[in-house]
Amino acid sequence: MSKLVGCIEAGGTKFICAIGTGADDIRAEVRFPTTTPEETLGQAVAFFKEQQAELGPVAAIGIASFGPVDLNPDSPTYGYITTTPKPGWAHTDVVGAIKAELDVPVAFDTDVNGAAFGEYKWGAGQGLNTFVYFTIGTGIGGGGMVGGQLMHGLLHPEMGHMMVPHDLTEDPYPGHCPFHKDCLEGLACGPAIEERWQTDAANLPEDHKAWDLQAKYLGYLCVNTTLMLSPQRIILGGGVMAQPHLFAKIRSKTQELLNGYVQTPELQDNIDNYIVSPGLGDKAGRLGAIALAQALI
Amino acid sequence: MSKLVGCIEAGGTKFICAIGTGADDIRAEVRFPTTTPEETLGQAVAFFKEQQAELGPVAAIGIASFGPVDLNPDSPTYGYITTTPKPGWAHTDVVGAIKAELDVPVAFDTDVNGAAFGEYKWGAGQGLNTFVYFTIGTGIGGGGMVGGQLMHGLLHPEMGHMMVPHDLTEDPYPGHCPFHKDCLEGLACGPAIEERWQTDAANLPEDHKAWDLQAKYLGYLCVNTTLMLSPQRIILGGGVMAQPHLFAKIRSKTQELLNGYVQTPELQDNIDNYIVSPGLGDKAGRLGAIALAQALI
Numbered sequence: 001m002s003k004l005v006g007c008i009e010a011g012g013t014k015f016i017c018a019i020g021t022g023a024d025d026i027r028a029e030v031r032f033p034t035t036t037p038e039e040t041l042g043q044a045v046a047f048f049k050e051q052q053a054e055l056g057p058v059a060a061i062g063i064a065s066f067g068p069v070d071l072n073p074d075s076p077t078y079g080y081i082t083t084t085p086k087p088g089w090a091h092t093d094v095v096g097a098i099k100a101e102l103d104v105p106v107a108f109d110t111d112v113n114g115a116a117f118g119e120y121k122w123g124a125g126q127g128l129n130t131f132v133y134f135t136i137g138t139g140i141g142g143g144g145m146v147g148g149q150l151m152h153g154l155l156h157p158e159m160g161h162m163m164v165p166h167d168l169t170e171d172p173y174p175g176h177c178p179f180h181k182d183c184l185e186g187l188a189c190g191p192a193i194e195e196r197w198q199t200d201a202a203n204l205p206e207d208h209k210a211w212d213l214q215a216k217y218l219g220y221l222c223v224n225t226t227l228m229l230s231p232q233r234i235i236l237g238g239g240v241m242a243q244p245h246l247f248a249k250i251r252s253k254t255q256e257l258l259n260g261y262v263q264t265p266e267l268q269d270n271i272d273n274y275i276v277s278p279g280l281g282d283k284a285g286r287l288g289a290i291a292l293a294q295a296l297i
Numbered sequence: 298m299s300k301l302v303g304c305i306e307a308g309g310t311k312f313i314c315a316i317g318t319g320a321d322d323i324r325a326e327v328r329f330p331t332t333t334p335e336e337t338l339g340q341a342v343a344f345f346k347e348q349q350a351e352l353g354p355v356a357a358i359g360i361a362s363f364g365p366v367d368l369n370p371d372s373p374t375y376g377y378i379t380t381t382p383k384p385g386w387a388h389t390d391v392v393g394a395i396k397a398e399l400d401v402p403v404a405f406d407t408d409v410n411g412a413a414f415g416e417y418k419w420g421a422g423q424g425l426n427t428f429v430y431f432t433i434g435t436g437i438g439g440g441g442m443v444g445g446q447l448m449h450g451l452l453h454p455e456m457g458h459m460m461v462p463h464d465l466t467e468d469p470y471p472g473h474c475p476f477h478k479d480c481l482e483g484l485a486c487g488p489a490i491e492e493r494w495q496t497d498a499a500n501l502p503e504d505h506k507a508w509d510l511q512a513k514y515l516g517y518l519c520v521n522t523t524l525m526l527s528p529q530r531i532i533l534g535g536g537v538m539a540q541p542h543l544f545a546k547i548r549s550k551t552q553e554l555l556n557g558y559v560q561t562p563e564l565q566d567n568i569d570n571y572i573v574s575p576g577l578g579d580k581a582g583r584l585g586a587i588a589l590a591q592a593l594i
Contacts, residue, residue: 230450
């Protein structure tokens with residue numbers, strides 16, 4: 001039987017902490033807004049202390065965090081959130097804060113790598129060794145596995161900021177990204193949709209041209225991901241993807257843009273199984289952090 | 298001492314075959330034009346048979362091939378060049394043709410993964426676990442390693458065809474790619490430069506605006522690669538990169554486009570060491586195929 005572990009899904013807006021042994025066995029869970037590091041990490045520590053008194057000790061804690069983060073175990077700032085623009089959070093020692101109060105091994109990765117790992121264990125990434133998980137929401141982020149390992153590298157990928165074609169005649173919206181204006185995130189994140197169309201995305205009907213444009217940008221995302229990484233599957237999660245009609249449009253746009261260049265059944269007849277929604281829904285992040293903790297013990 | 302192995306750098310224009318033990322010990326080498334599969338693979342077999350009679354048996358042969366290729370060992374067409382538009386070469390069983398005549402283990406990968414592996418063993422990829430090798434020439438191709446393994450996935454990456462911004466006001470050239478017109482290869486491969494400026498690239502002086510435009514497109518390549526893969530280094534080889542003045546322009550454009558988004562010394566003060574030329578020059582492919590063969594034994 002799997003051991004009891006803890007997890008923290010550390011988001012820029014809210015934290016979710018949980019204790020359990022796997023996707024089907026979460027024994028306690030709490031969520032609270034992300035305020036200052038002291039208060040927020042303090043609340044996480046308090047949750048684990050209280051719950052351990054009741055449920056017994058956790059063998060490890062996994063953290064899937066907003067970033068950028070330092071994932072290099074040899075770095076003096078390993079386990080930190082580094083240069084985030086989020087007020088108060090730049091250069092925060094997340095792993096250190098948890099380890100100082102709770103004497104357990106701590107696994108640490110990006111929020112999107114965490115979600116990818118959750119999908120690998122219990123969701124749409126099962127049995128795959130190379131796949132990508134994207135979240136399309138307030139921002140756009142991507143993580144994944146290549147050759148059976150979570151993607152790290154120099155720092156960690158920041159896939160959402162890739163630069164893609166932007167036809168200003170069709171879409172004069174200048175873009176929402178404070179760094180790059182019209183990178184993919186700048187064109188296709190939730191706030192960009194709302195700013196471009198001057199309404200909440202939920203108010204846009206399915207036949208609104210907003211969704212064709214959105215599918216085009218997310219088609220570029222899927223095309224460039226296919227060409228750069230040759231994944232076995234692309235998982236699209238996050239608030240914007242809560243519009244299920246978007247999937248068919250994105251799949252069709254991806255095929256149109258690739259124009260038959262990559263010849264494989266997965267991209268032709270079977271594309272419904274290539275660009276998919278998360279098997280774990282919006283729980284991928286915290287369940288992934290559970291899986292990260294279990295991988296440590 | 299390393300064992301004697303053979304290699305084939307199988308290009309769409311020419312084949313290079315060699316026998317040796319490593320980068321500093323190539324004992325025989327031959328090159329011949331790529332004609333029909335029968336003739337060309339026959340010449341490769343004849344070279345190894347003749348040379349083995351003189352130099353002794355090779356323990357394995359590595360092949361770094363133009364593609365697309367089938368790299369899945371479980372596939373019935375493993376070792377084939379698959380859907381290439383090159384006349385006569387579609388669905389050619391390259392590994393089978395070599396194994397049928399030469400009774401040795403055969404390693405098989407893409408030309409760019411081969412070059413990346415050569416750079417990993419003896420060139421600019423030494424000591425790294427995540428890096429990318431691009432060739433910018435008649436076409437644009439990319440391969441590399443992630444987490445210490447060569448990139449494969451569903452098929453293999455086709456990085457050169459990524460889609461990037463194309464400002465038609467600045468550059469009305471429609472693009473050279475038969476599949477995507479103005480994908481990166483369509484805008485920045487050697488034939489695109491020549492068609493756009495109506496002259497051989499070698500005739501364009503260093504201060505010609507052609508090179509600023511070229512650096513912009515290759516800047517997009519480096520930016521998107523940085524964001525997708527977070528490599529520790531990007532190696533740019535191929536005929537177009539024989540213009541050494543291009544490197545400074547590409548590095549500067551990459552920094553300008555990233556606009557400080559990825560905060561790391563490698564991308565700020567030390568970018569000369571991040572975007573580099575191949576340590577093995579134009580020998581990366583065949584030496585990589587030697588390394589692939591050695592990894593098999």
